[in-house]
Amino acid sequence: MNASTSAPKRKLKVATTSLAGCFGCHMSFLDIDERILDLIELIEFDRSPLTDIKHCSTDCDIGIIEGGVCNAENVHVLHEFRKNCKILIAIGACSINGGLPAQRNSLDIRDILAAVYAQPGRGVHIPNDPEIPLLLNEVHPLHEVVKIDYFLPGCPPSGDAIWKFLTDLLAGRTPSLGHGLIHFD
Amino acid sequence: MRTANSSGGGADEKGVIEGVLSRHGHDATRLMQILREVQEGLGWLSPSILTAIADGAKLPRARVEGVAGFYHFFHTEPLGRYRVLWSDNITDRMQGNADLMARMCKKLWLKAGNVSEDGLVSVDTTSCTGMCDQGPAILVNYRPITRMTPERVDKVVDLIRRQVPLAEWPAEFFLVEDNIRRKDALLSHDLAPGDALRALKSPQDVLEAVKASGLRGRGGAGFSTGQKWEFCRNAPGTGSSPAHYVVCNADEGEPGTFKDRVLLSSCADLVFEGMTIAGYVIGAKKGLVYLRGEYRYLMEPLNEVLQRRRAANLLGKSVLGQIGFDFDIEIHMGAGAYICGEETALLESLEGKRGVPRKRPPFPVTSGFLGQPTAVNNVETLAAAALIAAKGAAWYKTLGTAKSTGTKVLSISGDCARPGVYEYPYGVTVAQVLADCGARDTQACQIAGASGLCIAPAEFGRRIAFEDIPTGGSFMIFDNSRDMFEVARNFAHFFVHESCGFCTPCRVGTTLLKNGMDKIHEGHGGEYDINDIWRIIRTLKTASHCGLGQTAGNCVADTLQKFRPSYELRLNVHEFEPAFDLDKALSKMREVTGRDDPGAHFHIAHRKSKSGIGTKAGDEA
Numbered sequence: 001m002n003a004s005t006s007a008p009k010r011k012l013k014v015a016t017t018s019l020a021g022c023f024g025c026h027m028s029f030l031d032i033d034e035r036i037l038d039l040i041e042l043i044e045f046d047r048s049p050l051t052d053i054k055h056c057s058t059d060c061d062i063g064i065i066e067g068g069v070c071n072a073e074n075v076h077v078l079h080e081f082r083k084n085c086k087i088l089i090a091i092g093a094c095s096i097n098g099g100l101p102a103q104r105n106s107l108d109i110r111d112i113l114a115a116v117y118a119q120p121g122r123g124v125h126i127p128n129d130p131e132i133p134l135l136l137n138e139v140h141p142l143h144e145v146v147k148i149d150y151f152l153p154g155c156p157p158s159g160d161a162i163w164k165f166l167t168d169l170l171a172g173r174t175p176s177l178g179h180g181l182i183h184f185d
Numbered sequence: 186m187r188t189a190n191s192s193g194g195g196a197d198e199k200g201v202i203e204g205v206l207s208r209h210g211h212d213a214t215r216l217m218q219i220l221r222e223v224q225e226g227l228g229w230l231s232p233s234i235l236t237a238i239a240d241g242a243k244l245p246r247a248r249v250e251g252v253a254g255f256y257h258f259f260h261t262e263p264l265g266r267y268r269v270l271w272s273d274n275i276t277d278r279m280q281g282n283a284d285l286m287a288r289m290c291k292k293l294w295l296k297a298g299n300v301s302e303d304g305l306v307s308v309d310t311t312s313c314t315g316m317c318d319q320g321p322a323i324l325v326n327y328r329p330i331t332r333m334t335p336e337r338v339d340k341v342v343d344l345i346r347r348q349v350p351l352a353e354w355p356a357e358f359f360l361v362e363d364n365i366r367r368k369d370a371l372l373s374h375d376l377a378p379g380d381a382l383r384a385l386k387s388p389q390d391v392l393e394a395v396k397a398s399g400l401r402g403r404g405g406a407g408f409s410t411g412q413k414w415e416f417c418r419n420a421p422g423t424g425s426s427p428a429h430y431v432v433c434n435a436d437e438g439e440p441g442t443f444k445d446r447v448l449l450s451s452c453a454d455l456v457f458e459g460m461t462i463a464g465y466v467i468g469a470k471k472g473l474v475y476l477r478g479e480y481r482y483l484m485e486p487l488n489e490v491l492q493r494r495r496a497a498n499l500l501g502k503s504v505l506g507q508i509g510f511d512f513d514i515e516i517h518m519g520a521g522a523y524i525c526g527e528e529t530a531l532l533e534s535l536e537g538k539r540g541v542p543r544k545r546p547p548f549p550v551t552s553g554f555l556g557q558p559t560a561v562n563n564v565e566t567l568a569a570a571a572l573i574a575a576k577g578a579a580w581y582k583t584l585g586t587a588k589s590t591g592t593k594v595l596s597i598s599g600d601c602a603r604p605g606v607y608e609y610p611y612g613v614t615v616a617q618v619l620a621d622c623g624a625r626d627t628q629a630c631q632i633a634g635a636s637g638l639c640i641a642p643a644e645f646g647r648r649i650a651f652e653d654i655p656t657g658g659s660f661m662i663f664d665n666s667r668d669m670f671e672v673a674r675n676f677a678h679f680f681v682h683e684s685c686g687f688c689t690p691c692r693v694g695t696t697l698l699k700n701g702m703d704k705i706h707e708g709h710g711g712e713y714d715i716n717d718i719w720r721i722i723r724t725l726k727t728a729s730h731c732g733l734g735q736t737a738g739n740c741v742a743d744t745l746q747k748f749r750p751s752y753e754l755r756l757n758v759h760e761f762e763p764a765f766d767l768d769k770a771l772s773k774m775r776e777v778t779g780r781d782d783p784g785a786h787f788h789i790a791h792r793k794s795k796s797g798i799g800t801k802a803g804d805e806a
Binding site: 114127147 | 763775
């Protein structure tokens with residue numbers, strides 16, 4: 001009896017999140033359109049804005065993260081992903097280079113807050129409620145904080161690029177995007 | 186050195202700028218020389234000076250500012266009436282430059298890299314100044330002072346404080362020795378000025394002789410000199426003023442190299458004679474020496490040699506009375522940019538532009554200086570060519586090996602009893618060289634400079650020759666007390682400074698490589714970082730525009746293979762650790778919100794200490 005044909009393949013657990021990003025990469029992910037039905041045959045979503053599950057299962061296979069690291073909560077979430085996912089993918093410009101949020105790195109965060117929260121005649125009141133995550137001195141790309149296994153650049157990467165990347169990965173191939181998906185000249 | 190009136194403005198400033206501009210005929214291609222001379226006159230290149238130069242040379246102002254900003258020795262902000270630059274090659278580090286510089290800064294109440302509040306002095310580091318056999322070395326207003334000691338530091342500080350003009354400083358400070366330790370065919374030549382020229386037959390005969398001699402370029406790449414001259418000779422000049430040019434590449438910036446300095450101070454006639462012969466062969470009427478900014482002090486002596494040669498009719502119209510053989514030589518100064526040793530970057534710089542390498546082809550032999558056919562040769566190549574012209578190819582071929590004829594002048598520095606200049610026939614073994622210069626307990630040699638090859642004792646039987654270890658002449662020795670990781674880290678920092686910034690793989694890659702090395706140095710590195718470093722080296726090698734980026738990872742790659750434990754002993758981390766302290770990254774927010782509760786901290790242990798091994802080679806600057 002041939003066991004490999006009859007036993008259903010285990011679905012891989014995929015978690016996703018957006019840190020200091022704009023959710024644009026997640027929107028682009030949805031641009032794979034009806035192929036999500038094929039995808040769902042191969043994976044199940046764990047912690048993700050798509051499921052609203054709040055924490056990663058301990059046995060996730062793949063973590064997909066958009067956005068860089070700008071505050072303490074981002075660090076905690078990123079550590080949770082690293083701890084629970086076998087493979088971490090940084091998706092999009094912000095996760096790889098810091099992107100738009102990192103433009104503040106050339107300024108001192110104290111000066112920025114003082115300018116933003118200055119109230120004419122009433123001084124500066126910077127919010128300090130424990131519920132509000134503290135900002136880091138600088139915005140960091142993911143790979144400066146934890147080990148990242150794969151990088152999928154783009155702002156955002158197209159739905160086709162994400163599809164190719166994930167299907168390669170799920171089939172055990174090293175993802176390779178090539179012309180039309182990452183190179184255009 | 187004229188010092189400054191750095192405040193700018195006024196009739197004096199206008200007068201100096203106009204004087205320099207008219208001396209150079211308001212010629213935009215002479216921008217490098219114009220900027221240097223104006224800066225020597227006025228102290229620094231203020232915005233109004235740059236505007237005046239742009240107007241005078243009919244250049245866009247952005248172009249002038251772009252050039253002024255590119256070169257380390259041009260400054261667009263005041264850097265004090267005394268600018269002290271410490272040579273920061275690994276050999277200077279090994280001779281203790283870091284402590285000496287700290288001593289100088291302390292005595293001057295100054296932080297390295299800053300200008301004193303009274304605008305008197307600034308102290309900073311610079312890439313290798315070519316004084317490795319007599320370091321630690323400094324440049325004061327671009328004049329070299331060698332053999333720095335604590336006493337000499339104190340004396341220099343005192344002279345600066347008392348504002349003694351550089352011309353009145355003790356002459357022995359500025360003594361640069363040739364330290365020629367071994368002479369062979371080239372350094373022991375017995376030719377009088379003009380001998381090689383008097384032996385000239387037809388240009389075709391001379392070309393055949395140079396080709397037959399097997400002479401190959403001494404800068405390190407080893408291209409056949411005869412072939413280069415033939416390509417250049419056969420290429421037609423183009424445009425409204427067709428011409429051919431000879432360029433002598435004296436921009437010896439490769440860390441650890443100083444043989445061209447010695448050749449130019451002790452065999453200048455032979456070098457100029459080689460240029461004249463090259464001009465004779467390729468049909469050029471003009472030769473240019475591109476002299477690195479660090480060797481500014483050689484300019485006056487070299488100009489005297491040129492004057493003497495003109496007076497003896499060895500240069501100028503109808504050389505040695507031969508009608509139609511006109512040739513003269515001019516010296517152009519560089520301004521502290523390693524990349525200008527690359528021949529096409531050098532040509533850009535000669536034309537008054539930023540030293541960014543050109544695309545090749547076209548090669549300089551068909552489209553070089555001002556778009557005309559140009560033969561760019563190393564100082565040593567030209568001297569050897571003069572020797573061949575005088576003594577014949579058959580004699581020259583008896584020296585060296587079949588594929589590498591002749592001799593090679595090596596610049597030897599580092600851990601040995603007798604650093605200096607050694608000339609050997611090609612084919613000499615590394616072991617022989619080490620024995621001759623009195624090296625003991627040698628664990629590694631870095632040959633051909635920071636971009637070259639790092640070899641371990643098992644390879645000391647290898648030979649200096651194009652078919653085995655090719656080199657421009659740099660030969661740095663490290664004994665068992667040195668830490669090869671620190672050697673590689675020093676070079677990684679060097680390439681960050683010297684990348685021209687034109688292509689992304691090199692501009693970004695050299696910085697990523699440096700960051701990786703620094704992370705390991707700080708004790709935050711793991712196997713992940715080693716893998717990352719390999720990835721960066723691969724990208725540098727395959728994607729960079731020119732040789733600088735392609736070779737910038739060589740030393741790290743070599744030491745990773747041959748001295749891997751010096752890395753491994755620093756790897757504190759099994760998984761991955763950030764290069765920075767996460768908890769400290771919340772410091773500013775804790776300050777402005779006044780929070781210090783557990784929620785305002787990351788409870789992650791973070792290694793604060795450095796790895797703490799191997800501190801001798803290259804302590805922290």
